[in-house]
Amino acid sequence: MPLQPASTLDELVQADERDYLWTLNFGPQHPATHTTLRLVLKLEGERVVDAIPDIGYLHSGFEKIGESLNYNQYVTVTDRMNYISPLANNVAWHGAVEKLLGLEITPRCKYIRTIIAELARISDHLLCNGAVGLDVGAITFFFYAFNQREVLYDIFETLCGARFTNSYTRVGGLMYDMTPLVIQKIRAFLKSFPATLDDMDRLLNRNRIFVDRTKGVGLLSREEALSRSASGPIARASGVTRDLRKDEPYLAYADFDFNICCATAGDCFARYLVRMAEMRESLRIVEQALENLPAGPVDVPIRERTALPTKRDVYATIEGTISHFELTMANRGFEVPNEEVYAAIEAPNGELGFYIAGDGSDVAYRARCRPPSFIHFAIFPHLIRGHTLSDIVAVLGSLNIIAAELDR
Amino acid sequence: MAIEVPENVVVSKLDSLANWCRKNSLWPMPFATACCGIELMATAASRHDLARFGAEVMRFSPRQCDLMIVAGRVVMKMLPVLQRIWQQMPEPKWCISMGACASTGGVFDTYSVVQGIDRFLPVDMYVPGCPPRPEQLIQAVIDLQDEIQRRGTLSGREFQTRARQEPKRALVELPIVTVPRGAGRLSHGTLH
Amino acid sequence: MTDPQTITALSSEFAGISTSEFRGETRVVVPRESIYAVLEFLRDKRGFDFLADITCVDYLNYRDAEDRFGLVYVLASTASNERVNLRVFLNEPDLSVPSAVPLWEGANWMEREVWDMFGIRFEGHPDLRRILLPDEFTAHPLRKDYPLQGRGERHNFPVLQRATS
Numbered sequence: 001m002p003l004q005p006a007s008t009l010d011e012l013v014q015a016d017e018r019d020y021l022w023t024l025n026f027g028p029q030h031p032a033t034h035t036t037l038r039l040v041l042k043l044e045g046e047r048v049v050d051a052i053p054d055i056g057y058l059h060s061g062f063e064k065i066g067e068s069l070n071y072n073q074y075v076t077v078t079d080r081m082n083y084i085s086p087l088a089n090n091v092a093w094h095g096a097v098e099k100l101l102g103l104e105i106t107p108r109c110k111y112i113r114t115i116i117a118e119l120a121r122i123s124d125h126l127l128c129n130g131a132v133g134l135d136v137g138a139i140t141f142f143f144y145a146f147n148q149r150e151v152l153y154d155i156f157e158t159l160c161g162a163r164f165t166n167s168y169t170r171v172g173g174l175m176y177d178m179t180p181l182v183i184q185k186i187r188a189f190l191k192s193f194p195a196t197l198d199d200m201d202r203l204l205n206r207n208r209i210f211v212d213r214t215k216g217v218g219l220l221s222r223e224e225a226l227s228r229s230a231s232g233p234i235a236r237a238s239g240v241t242r243d244l245r246k247d248e249p250y251l252a253y254a255d256f257d258f259n260i261c262c263a264t265a266g267d268c269f270a271r272y273l274v275r276m277a278e279m280r281e282s283l284r285i286v287e288q289a290l291e292n293l294p295a296g297p298v299d300v301p302i303r304e305r306t307a308l309p310t311k312r313d314v315y316a317t318i319e320g321t322i323s324h325f326e327l328t329m330a331n332r333g334f335e336v337p338n339e340e341v342y343a344a345i346e347a348p349n350g351e352l353g354f355y356i357a358g359d360g361s362d363v364a365y366r367a368r369c370r371p372p373s374f375i376h377f378a379i380f381p382h383l384i385r386g387h388t389l390s391d392i393v394a395v396l397g398s399l400n401i402i403a404a405e406l407d408r
Numbered sequence: 409m410a411i412e413v414p415e416n417v418v419v420s421k422l423d424s425l426a427n428w429c430r431k432n433s434l435w436p437m438p439f440a441t442a443c444c445g446i447e448l449m450a451t452a453a454s455r456h457d458l459a460r461f462g463a464e465v466m467r468f469s470p471r472q473c474d475l476m477i478v479a480g481r482v483v484m485k486m487l488p489v490l491q492r493i494w495q496q497m498p499e500p501k502w503c504i505s506m507g508a509c510a511s512t513g514g515v516f517d518t519y520s521v522v523q524g525i526d527r528f529l530p531v532d533m534y535v536p537g538c539p540p541r542p543e544q545l546i547q548a549v550i551d552l553q554d555e556i557q558r559r560g561t562l563s564g565r566e567f568q569t570r571a572r573q574e575p576k577r578a579l580v581e582l583p584i585v586t587v588p589r590g591a592g593r594l595s596h597g598t599l600h
Numbered sequence: 601m602t603d604p605q606t607i608t609a610l611s612s613e614f615a616g617i618s619t620s621e622f623r624g625e626t627r628v629v630v631p632r633e634s635i636y637a638v639l640e641f642l643r644d645k646r647g648f649d650f651l652a653d654i655t656c657v658d659y660l661n662y663r664d665a666e667d668r669f670g671l672v673y674v675l676a677s678t679a680s681n682e683r684v685n686l687r688v689f690l691n692e693p694d695l696s697v698p699s700a701v702p703l704w705e706g707a708n709w710m711e712r713e714v715w716d717m718f719g720i721r722f723e724g725h726p727d728l729r730r731i732l733l734p735d736e737f738t739a740h741p742l743r744k745d746y747p748l749q750g751r752g753e754r755h756n757f758p759v760l761q762r763a764t765s
Contacts, residue, residue: 056732061518083443146453229706519750
């Protein structure tokens with residue numbers, strides 16, 4: 001039975017009999033499409049009647065690469081998925097790998113991963129809200145956000161050498177331990193950031209233009225959010241009180257006292273406010289984590305044969321030498337069960353999950369990333385119907401669509 | 409090109425004046441696709457200010473730009489868009505290929521990523537890095553400015569030199585080697 | 601993280617399913633004929649209102665694999681925080697499953713991506729066409745018999761030179 005060729009986008013666009021509607025192409029190269037996505041809009045005057053998304057302009061075959069790189073090499077590729085909070089992707093990937101291996105990481109590693117995941121959340125929300133501000137016209141807000149992101153980049157650079165695309169986690173541990181200089185810089189950031197957040201709040205929270213452009217725009221009801229698999233700040237702004245940090249605690253989140261930020265309105269303004277509030281909660285988590293940072297090793301013990309041992313152990317103990325040999329020589333590595341797992345974390349954008357199928361070798365058989373941006377962009381046509389052309393930009397910004405995660 | 413001048417008119421001083429003007433007011437067209445786009449935004453933001461070098465006006469309309477900065481990987485679905493935007497830019501125009509993915513395909517040697525935009529577009533400056541630091545991008549802009557000052561001509565004749573007109577040396581595609589993964593044996597795990 | 605009652609309810613309601621557990625996750629293998637009924641049962645009777653993911657694994661090079669494709673549905677419940685993974689094993693030539701779009705709207709794009717990458721048809725899907733790759737692309741790249749570097753599609757474009765005037 002030969003398969004019928006499915007209709008192409010052009011046929012879909014032309015098949016509409018309402019030829020009084022005007023077709024406008026939005027993207028893939030446009031300042032307000034956050035990198036490469038394309039919308040074919042059907043407009044009646046300024047009102048959007050329909051929006052057909054066309055994606056794939058950044059599809060780089062991430063999942064296919066996952067079948068050729070081993071677990072420690074693939075973390076560099078996960079950086080490049082949600083590239084505005086790459087540390088969260090690293091934590092998610094290695095969390096899934098460690099779940100597959102059944103590895104329990106050390107308490108210090110859990111705390112450090114929590115800290116960097118929350119700093120990545122702050123970084124992501126700063127850029128998302130900054131981009132919403134920029135698209136709506138508030139460029140000062142954007143510069144404030146970017147300035148704070150530069151401070152975060154400083155911290156990440158002191159931590160692991162790269163501003164972003166860090167690839168900081170490894171199977172069973174981290175690349176380097178946190179040095180006192182990093183902790184000092186994080187504390188300085190914790191002291192100075194709330195003042196900037198207050199400044200940013202004062203700029204936009206009660207700004208008549210911003211509120212008018214975002215309130216009541218892009219309404220997502222609670223049932224729709226659940227039915228369309230929305231997660232993260234977008235779902236929480238619509239009343240779905242689901243946050244994996246509280247519902248399925250992973251890493252060290254169970255030890256901390258923080259709130260989940262939700263709203264009921266479900267419009268762009270609610271999403272913006274949820275993100276601003278989440279940044280404050282993240283600051284609380286980082287503060288508590290820094291206060292109680294446990295001492296001890298960052299990597300799992302040598303007998304697990306997954307993390308590279310320290311040089312002292314390699315030269316002084318026989319287990320260290322054997323472990324080092326096993327991990328660095330070709331055709332060796334750690335044993336992975338022939339099973340499949342799905343592990344998700346609460347990434348800044350939503351539920352970021354990895355479905356990994358292991359096949360015994362240290363290269364994944366299938367590495368699937370469940371991308372929150374992909375699922376949220378599918379909601380976009382539903383949100384934009386009936387709004388005007390200028391609202392497209394506000395709604396698109398509030399959904400935080402990262403093209404690399406969208407297309408992988 | 410810009411001005412049609414008869415053969416016997418010496419325009420050397422005018423050339424350097426025109427080059428000075430052009431180099432100090434390069435209007436970039438940010439073709440930001442992926443992670444390098446964020447570093448491009450960071451270069452334009454307050455800390456590493458690209459506006460100091462004249463490249464302040466990041467216009468998104470190709471008709472108003474003269475420098476296209478391709479930041480990020482270009483996949484085969486996007487390449488016709490990139491080529492069309494390049495064709496829409498008026499001469500004189502320059503192209504900076506920012507990052508490893510735009511220059512050579514980067515980490516992504518896959519079925520959909522173009523292995524270097526210089527296979528399909530004329531590129532003037534390559535910036536290595538994944539992503540390049542903002543200082544590297546600023547250095548690339550400065551180097552391009554030096555290049556424009558030294559070699560630029562009022563009529564754009566520098567683009568008509570033989571070196572520029574030769575078709576790009578076709579980079580040979582490496583043969584596709586499939587290494588059979590031994591069932592159950594721990595495999596090598598490197599990208600072939 | 602699945603309530604044992606869900607498993608017993610599923611097993612008593614449907615024949616032919618088998619469950620297993622690994623690292624705290626419950627995986628349920630469902631035969632192709634009953635997948636839609638199982639999804640509906642889970643959504644309506646057991647409160648699994650959140651469809652996390654629909655994906656597929658190609659077992660062509662897998663040791664001891666009996667079937668070619670394994671379609672995976674990851675479901676979660678927001679009320680009770682349960683999770684369950686459903687698996688449907690498919691073989692050529694009948695690579696088609698009923699679509700889950702009537703149950704969850706979010707399944708729309710996830711199924712389009714599975715079609716694009718693996719070539720599994722979803723019957724009843726409102727708009728099954730390629731989503732990530734260009735429409736002219738002919739292969740299904742995530743299958744194991746498609747090479748990583750592709751078959752030359754990525755350099756099949758015209759080369760632009762500088763204009764000569």
